[in-house]
Amino acid sequence: MTRVTVWNEYRHEQQDPAIAAIYPQGIHGQIASFLQAAGFTTRTATLDEPEHGLTDAVLNETDVLIWWGHIAHNEVDDSVVARIQQWVLKGMGLIVLHSGHMSKIFMRLMGTSCDLKWREADEQERIFVIDPTHDIVKGIPESFVLEKEEMYGEHFDIPVPDETLLLSWFEGGNVFRSGITYKRGNGRIFYFQPGHESYPTYYNTHIQKIICNGVEYCAPRGNCYPVYGKDKNHYPISGAEK
Template sequence: MVHVTVWNEFRHEQESELVRKVYPAGIHGQLAVFLEKAGFHTKTATLDQPEHGLTEAVLSETDVLIWWGHMAHGEVADEIVERVKHHVLRGMGLVVLHSGHMSKIFMSLMGTSCDLKWREADEKERIFVVDPSHEIASGIPEAFELEKEEMYGEYFDVPAPDETIFLSWFEGGNVFRSGLTYRRGNGRIFYFQPGHESYPTYYNENVQKVIINGVNWCSKGNRAYPTYGHEEAVYPIGKGTNEQ
């Protein structure tokens, strides 16, 4: 069974009645509900827990970490970021959602500003599948719509992705590479754009299916991390295994 930890800074839900009405159990709570139904062993962690809920023990038992953050990126301790990065490089999967593009962990793994254009204007978003052969797009229609989402637009300052799976169009005319994959070390990373805190995006069945597929894909990182450092010659010239 795939073990998933859903991390959410959990600040908007505590400070905004509007957000609390949309996600009464927190964004992490809603994500955990459909992930559990999909058959994953799921736990949650939040910013204000000791070590942000991401202890060495928790991460050692996590196959895929889901990250949602927005207003408190700077409050995430650098020590915890390095701990998460250590686990990603050694094969733990990472699914970064919406405004998590500006999280310390995503920026560190990307090595760029990860900045973009944005506009909060209750716009319709149409999400197109541009790589239908990819397993993250399995079961997703050619295109689907969200009635209201925060606009994210190009240019998105991230490295060229390994795969671009989704491309979004917004009612105001912008487009955005909304579903991207990366490999860092032994770990797999999936970034997926929809999920503004004041909209019920994570109740949408297609969005849920994409995240479920993303977790499955990210869980397949190789956990057999190489040993680095000085090494004696394995097969010196003239000393092959077939020498008599």
């Protein structure tokens, strides 16, 4: 059974009663609840726990890490970021949600600024599936609407994605690559844009389905991780051995 750790900085919900009313168990708690209902083994971790709740022991028991952060990116310890990167390279899946595009771990794995345009104006967002063959959009209609979301707009300063699955349009006219994937080492990465803290986005059944599908897609495949460094082995060409 796929093991998921849902990480959330958990600051908005503690500082703003309006956001706490939307997510009384925190954004991490809401995401964990629908993942558990879908049959995943789920745990949560937050910024203020020792080592941000992401020790080697926890990551060793994590197949897919889900990341939500916004106002406290700089408070994430660099040693924890380096640790997560190594686990991703060895095969742990990573799903980065919404404002996690500016997290240290996503920026480190992308190698770019990961910046974009944004606007908070209670805009409607229509999300289009542009690769209907992909497993992450299995069971999702051709398009669906979120009545209110924070606008994210192009240009999104990221490397060219391995796959672009979803494209969003906002009332103000902006468009955005809202569902993209990458591979880094043995790990699979899925970035998914919706999820501003002041909107009930993570109660939407299509959003939940995409994240659940993303977990299945990003879960490790059991591929062998290469051994790097000086190679003491020899691989003679057939017939040339002495």
